[in-house]
Amino acid sequence: MRRIAILLLLLTASTAAKADNCGKSREYLLGSLAGELPMPAQSYEALFKTCMAASAMSNVKDAYMLKDGGIAVVPKQDSISATAATLSQFCNAYPRATLRFITRKELALSKSTLAIVRMSSGSATSCKKIMGG
Numbered sequence: 001m002r003r004i005a006i007l008l009l010l011l012t013a014s015t016a017a018k019a020d021n022c023g024k025s026r027e028y029l030l031g032s033l034a035g036e037l038p039m040p041a042q043s044y045e046a047l048f049k050t051c052m053a054a055s056a057m058s059n060v061k062d063a064y065m066l067k068d069g070g071i072a073v074v075p076k077q078d079s080i081s082a083t084a085a086t087l088s089q090f091c092n093a094y095p096r097a098t099l100r101f102i103t104r105k106e107l108a109l110s111k112s113t114l115a116i117v118r119m120s121s122g123s124a125t126s127c128k129k130i131m132g133g
Helices: 002-030 041-055 080-093 104-109 113-117
Strands: 060-065 071-075 099-101
Touching (some): 002 041, 002 060, 002 113, 041 060, 041 071, 060 113, 071 080, 080 099
Parallel strands (some): 071 099
Antiparallel strands (some): 060 071
């Protein structure tokens, strides 16, 4: 019984840590720390919900909201099949969104959440384009 309680505590802490980066992203964006926003504040509130859902996906280590309206994720596994599965899962749930994978090199160069929030999702293909819409 004690092992189950410890396992549940670890799972909860893991999910909370991932969700924390969605929250930090939202704070930076809505607190004007990221500069002038290209979208209305309500759009970032909706993006926050998408970020939270992305952070709960099985191959996502971390998730962030991007200033330009995309979602950035740090994958647990960086293989082609794992990336494709994550992208498929995300695009099926959010067909109008854009998911950007952050490489290990980019993560090492980004010294803060603010640096990640300012990343562009322009290099990522939108779900709409992937889904043929």
